[in-house]
Amino acid sequence: MSIMGSRAERAAQNHGNEASGLGIMERAAGKVLDLVFPQNIYCLCCGDTMEKSRIHGICDKCAEKINWLDHDPFRASLEDFAFDHVLSCCVYGFYPRRIMHDLKLHGKPYIARSIGPLMAEKVLAEKALTGGGGYTALLPVPCTAVKRRKRGYNQAELLAKYAAKQLRLPVWTDVLIKQKETPSMRLSTGEERRNLMQGVFSVDQNTCAKLRGADILLVDDVLTTGSTADACARTLKDAGARTVSVLCFASSARAFEPEWERETITE
Numbered sequence: 432m433s434i435m436g437s438r439a440e441r442a443a444q445n446h447g448n449e450a451s452g453l454g455i456m457e458r459a460a461g462k463v464l465d466l467v468f469p470q471n472i473y474c475l476c477c478g479d480t481m482e483k484s485r486i487h488g489i490c491d492k493c494a495e496k497i498n499w500l501d502h503d504p505f506r507a508s509l510e511d512f513a514f515d516h517v518l519s520c521c522v523y524g525f526y527p528r529r530i531m532h533d534l535k536l537h538g539k540p541y542i543a544r545s546i547g548p549l550m551a552e553k554v555l556a557e558k559a560l561t562g563g564g565g566y567t568a569l570l571p572v573p574c575t576a577v578k579r580r581k582r583g584y585n586q587a588e589l590l591a592k593y594a595a596k597q598l599r600l601p602v603w604t605d606v607l608i609k610q611k612e613t614p615s616m617r618l619s620t621g622e623e624r625r626n627l628m629q630g631v632f633s634v635d636q637n638t639c640a641k642l643r644g645a646d647i648l649l650v651d652d653v654l655t656t657g658s659t660a661d662a663c664a665r666t667l668k669d670a671g672a673r674t675v676s677v678l679c680f681a682s683s684a685r686a687f688e689p690e691w692e693r694e695t696i697t698e
Contacts, residue, residue: 475533475542476526488545489526498522504682505657512657513664514649514675518553519682523653527681531652535586543586546680547593554598554648554678566676567645568601569594572663573609573632590680591650600648605638606670607663624658632666643671654682 474481476493489497498521503509505517521527534542554566571587579585588604595602610633634642649663654677664675 475530475545487549488542493526497526498524500682505654512661513668514657514660514677515664516674516676517654517657517660517682518550518557518676518678519654519680520549520553521681523655523681523683527653531586531681534589535582535652538583540584540586540589543589543593547590548597550590550650550678550680551594551597554594565646566598566600566648568603569598569648569650569678570603570607570667572649572651572659573604573607575609575612578612587651590652594650594678603638603641606634606642607667608633608635624656625661628658628662632662634666634670639670642667645672646674647672647676649675649677651677651679652681654679656683 472480473488474490474493475488476496477490479490481490500519500521503517504519504522505512509515509517523531530542530546533539534546569591571585571591574582574585574587588602591602609631611631613627613631647667649660649667651660654660657677660677664677667675
């Protein structure tokens, strides 16, 4: 047996051992998470106890108060954006805002275990209805390294991870890069936001080759004016992606009305 062959076999074996070890660690971490934060016992909206059969962590009373979407909320304005389609579970109202604030701003990453699969079901329902949904990979909207260290995680990446398990698709976290922090856009109009997002994202030159001809499902928590998703989609398509669809938990049904643009979640 050649030295090169022997080295290759050892490398493959080591990689397999590492992958197996990571899998064991991930399963162990999941069990610890279930012990510390039992899933689907308390409603994510009102905090009341509920039946464990409510697998997405939302009780029946609160679910009735959420405006669930059965269409693309951006369909009338898609020509203004680089992304091709939006799959959104619900309108960004009181309860969705509470859930996303807890996930994004209040240090409750375990919420993604319930919401990620719900987002996956949105994709599967769309596929069953239209026959589409042939995606290459899920790609979460990235945050800067500074923001990730401060928060401890990227909520979009967590949502993508839990959605991908049900969709049986890879999650690409090594392609899209957020190069710099953006200023607060809470009081900005949609056009101002798009201008502020120019040059914020780039692709990693070492991994961008896999974008060529890919159909990307861009994952984020909330879509309001669409400026962030638009900037990501433009960057991905410039690097060779064929299509970019957006998957989010909630979106503004009035994303293009000036008064609504001033009521958006801050990063």
